[in-house]
Amino acid sequence: MELRDYLEVARKRWRLIAAVTLAVLAAAAVWTILTPKTYAATTQFFVSTTTSGDSNAASLQQGNTFTQARVKSYTQLLESPKVLDPVIAATGLDVTSVELAKQITSTVPLDTVVIEVTVSDASAERATKIAGELGEVFPRTIADLEKVQDNQPSPVKVTVVKDATAEAAPVSPRPARNLLLGGVIGLLLGLGIALLRETLDQRVKSEREVASVTDATVIGGIAFDADAPDHPLIVQVDPRSARAEAFRSLRTNLQFVNVANPPKSIVVTSSVPGEGKSTTAANLAISLADAGQSVVIIEGDLRRPRLLEYMGFEGAVGLTDVLIGRVDVKDALQQFGRSQLWLLGSGPIPPNPSELLGSSRMGALIDELVESYDFVIVDAPPLLPVTDAAVVSTLVDGAVVVVGAEIVTRDQLRHALDSLVAVKGNILGLILNRVLAKPGSTYSTYGYRYEQDTERGRAKSRQEPATRRDAAATSAPGADSSRRSETPEASALS
Structure with a gap:
């Protein structure tokens, strides 16, 4: 990283x-x-050797070396019962020499004959008393231990150079x-x-995670917008927004996927539910229609159809009626306002969606629509829960997979693409949806000239009466499904 x-x-x-x-x-x-608070009292000892009156530099150096070697042993003696038992007796402590030794720390600064002794205790007064008693006992103990003969003084002298003092503030905590x-x-x-x-975290969040899963091209990136559920048709509601511009960019990229043999029939799917495939298909279809192309969008999700609801239509007849021969396709199509976009709803939910979508009638229907329209877009169910989208991919020119950032994992995306490869479906590209755009990123640069217009457009869209969608729905051939709808301009949500 x-x-x-x-x-x-x-x-x-x-x-x-x-x-x-x-x-x-x-x-x-x-x-x-x-x-518990702990206080510390510190005292210092200076260790020296006695010399004769005719001492010279050599004897002084020898004595200094002797003393430095001795002080290392003296630090051990400070924690021995020989020293601590008299201290306990003099202070009246109710502890053993082993317990008291844990409260004493002695150090010798490098290349010195000074011993620093620190006594820790919950009471500053008691710590000072113990350290002071050490100053009395320790020199006498060393004098006794170093005495060669009873009638001769010890050659080593320990002097207290710093009286025991306790710090006012506790040393711990x-x-x-x-x-x-x-x-x-x-x-x-x-x-x-x-x-x-x-x-x-295996969730796909950026193009880099997508590239780690597949070599398929990312042909578009749509920024996340918390307002999208309330206004799914962003290209129609707010055409100057950054997201609307991203869909127009997607339209351009899709038209150049294969210049020699451009795709005319496309299935739009995803790996799992909730990645935004239906709204992506709807906005892509509107963008193509705005560019002067004649487009048919088919609600191919025969399990949980949402497309007509997003586009403001209702319909009792649709794809399933056409596939079983009950209604002619020309009578089931509904026009989106006055645009060149036509919708074919799902119709009644069948018990066998996969068989219907993979039937020869479905293939013939797509071929028929391709002859009459510039683009045919099929909004299919997700790839992992059901096989419908994989089946439809064999009947169209190619598949576009919507990748919901922060929703789908890398393993799920990999398995979804593998399911298309397994049926030899043509993957035209991937659309990275719901990307958290940062200032200056590729997902937020479009529409920068229209920031003020975008805000006005959003405010206007929020003020639109809810009856617009109802008007579109009532004008659609929901009750009279035998002829093509002539939906008023209000149904276009524009």
Whole structure:
């Protein structure tokens, strides 16, 4: 991963990182509050050797070397019963020498003959008392141990150079240090968890994830818009928006997929439900019609049809009626306003959708429509739950797969494309939908000249009366399905 990848992870999962950081900070604060306060008292000893009056430089150097070697052993003696038992007796402590030794820390600075002794205790007064008693006992103990003969003094002398003093503030816990460490550790832990979740997250989020799954071309990218469910036909409602421009770009790219043999019949599908295939098919069809092409869009999802609802139509007859020979296709088509776009609804839900969609009648219907119209678009069900879309892909010129960012996983997309390859379907390309666009990205550059118009268009669309769609629905041949509808201009949601 590059630096920008880490920054992107932090931007996307900042809530997780913040939550982990705050949790660790809270734990550090609780630990600080519950930890008993500990105070420390420090004293210092200076170790020297006695020399004769005619001492010279050599003897002084020899004595210094002797002393430096000795002090290493003296630090061990400070924690021995020989020293601590008298201290316990003098202070009246109710502890053993082993327990008291855990409270004492002795160090020798490098290349010195100074011993620093620190006594820790829950009471600053008691710590000072223990350290002071060590200052009395330790020099006498060393003098006794180093004495060669009873009538001769010890050649080693231990002098207290710093009386025992306790710090006013406790040495533990230290709230500022603990909270700072808690914040740093929490931040690092949060970043680690965020990176782990990002690594384990298999959802497709960008073209890079798509490229890791397939070599198929991404022919379009549609930015995410939270307003899309309320206004699915963005090309009609807000034609100057960035998303509408993205659909027009998709239209252009689709027309150049195969210049030698451009596709005229296309099935639009996805891997799983909820990726936006129906709204994508509808907006693509409107974009093609706006460019002067005659288009027929077929509601090929015979299980959960949504297309006519999105486009403001109702119809009791449709594709299933045409396939069983009950109604002629010319009588089942409905015109979208005054445009060159015609709709063929799903009709009654059949018990055998896959068999109907894969029948010879379906192939003949598509061929018939291709002869009369420039484009035939089939809105098919998702590939993974059912085989309908894979079956239809064998009857058309190619398939366009909608990839819903943050919805479909890489494995799901891979299996969906494999199902098309298995039936030798022609994959024209992929449409990356619901992309979280950032300023300056390819999904937000279109429509930059129309920002003010876009806002006015959105405000106008929100103020439109709900009866527009109802008007389109009542004017559609829902009740009278024997002839083609002449839907008024209001049905176009324009």
